[in-house]
Amino acid sequence: MGIGDQDDRPAGASPILAGKTVISVDAMGGDRGPAAVVAGCAISARKNPDIGFILHGRRDELEPLVARRNLGDRCVIHDAAEVVTMDAKPSIVMRRGQNTSMWSAIDSVRNREATVAVSCGNTGALMALSMVRLRKLPGVNRPAIACLWPSRNANGYAVMLDVGADVRADDSDLLQYALMGASYARNGLDIRRPRVGLLNVGTEEHKGHPELKSAHALIATAAVDAEFDFVGYVEGGDIPRGGVDVIVTDGFTGNVALKTAEGIASMIREFLRQAFRHSFLSRIAAILAYTSLQRLSQRIDPRRVNGGVFLGLNGTVVKSHGSADATGVSAAIKLAFQLAHAGFSDRLAARVASTGHPQGDMSS
């Protein structure tokens, strides 16, 4: 079966989605299957009357799920027969993935039916397909994946990029990451004037790789026109400390830092559970402290910061964890809505295009 064989008019024209901010959702890619994805859509739909969905996947599987969740008046299904598996090779998906739900979800952004797509699927394949179908923004050399970190900042988050789109980044790539990250913080986190830091092994000017020194100079120069504050070098310990909203680094370092932090947080959560099971008194304590511990657990719950965002393409793609449950999917959709609603894709494009041109769009 082809893609969208019953829905090949632009979805924006569908009366169901009229007046809604439309998110394109790959319903098939996650480890938990389409039921978790549709359940996540339902959570978001309940909280937000302005959201609409294009769901991509097997119509015969999706229709009953949509009916059960009462989403019939909020979403359109684009039929796609195939699924990109977690172990699929990106190069194969790029050549033969035309009938997959992932391809279809990205093409809804390409066709301007939606400005943001969400997928829980294979990251490598999603990045590769996004690159070939959406293409890089003019002026962007390396697209990046940005993610949110828990932080002591007032809004609770900091943005880090790149966390794994490309293991390399030269000085001008790092400058673009700074511009894209600042724009993302402005549109995704409502931070009017983001504070941008460059990740290094010390805050002294003489430390680090030569390309970092050069990037430091480029970002400092660009900060004035791009309306962010450059706080200079930051270290790993500064990421959750607050004081910085956007942390710029190459995809190798960012990926290691992200996965290390997730691993440490997960270990501490496990130790904490063990501590509360350790004795009779500690079990009682766990009951008494239930509300407070739930609050703690929410503050460091990786599902609540679920959603890496691909930046630097003609359109925005939100990558949700493969293992995301309904709560995780809903968090990714919330982020996608915020970005779509803010007109982020167009603003980011304007920002990148205006680098070095002070007459550019200053609101992006």
Add this chain to the structure above:
Amino acid sequence: MGIGDQDDRPAGASPILAGKTVISVDAMGGDRGPAAVVAGCAISARKNPDIGFILHGRRDELEPLVARRNLGDRCVIHDAAEVVTMDAKPSIVMRRGQNTSMWSAIDSVRNREATVAVSCGNTGALMALSMVRLRKLPGVNRPAIACLWPSRNANGYAVMLDVGADVRADDSDLLQYALMGASYARNGLDIRRPRVGLLNVGTEEHKGHPELKSAHALIATAAVDAEFDFVGYVEGGDIPRGGVDVIVTDGFTGNVALKTAEGIASMIREFLRQAFRHSFLSRIAAILAYTSLQRLSQRIDPRRVNGGVFLGLNGTVVKSHGSADATGVSAAIKLAFQLAHAGFSDRLAARVASTGHPQGDMSS
């Protein structure tokens, strides 16, 4: 005043230190001053009858502290008039630091009065002085700093190197880190056959920088003769997961990962404290769970894994946190004792020298 003007015979010959495993301690470098360092020595001395100290610093300050802690029969003081401050430039210390306690502490290793030195001082200066006074081991291109991570491993720790001696590392450097790290795990953590992993952004063979692929091949080849198990690529999340005892990476990535993990752990500890202060019930709970929470707190207490170790020099130097209190200093001294007692410096030298020579010392 010169260094050791009253103690210029080898300290090993001092009757006070006869039969003891002698640790050379820079008593002046830490943020908390010599009182915390001497208090740390006293904790270790109480627990371990076989340990002796050469304390380096201002005799007039150290003598009363040593007397108060009843350490007179366990240590010798080497008088050193000057202190390396935390903001001192390594290049200046290398040229003009002859009268500092740090220089004196390293020279006790150089003179074979001790095989391991401990300092809470300025890391950059300590590394620079260690390099010029102890010199690199034959066959080592880049010395490394190794540190311990909390882990789900049976012994509770994993070793990571390099965490900041040098921001660069090529494939042969990474091979040497694997050899040195395995030797450290064997002698410092009593792991007979360490499992060594190479840090990357994915466990698939095709991922990462080209020098990582080359290092992967070199380490896999060396593993047989060097008697460790090479588990291949590991990711950031694998560091605390268990399953790997030695994580090999360049000093830039390792330093970012270490500081990020410390920052995340510190943030979670703070959130946990807030959670227990949040309500009347949670305060009661904190009292009931006191013992269990103390146990948790100890498992993730950075003071208990205090001590980065400089590897690849003619002698071993343990760097304690600048802010270490008596508990932290004592942890660093315990590690130094274990390494000195195991004859680690000589074993490591033999291991590095035997790379590629199967007839080398297989016990190191």
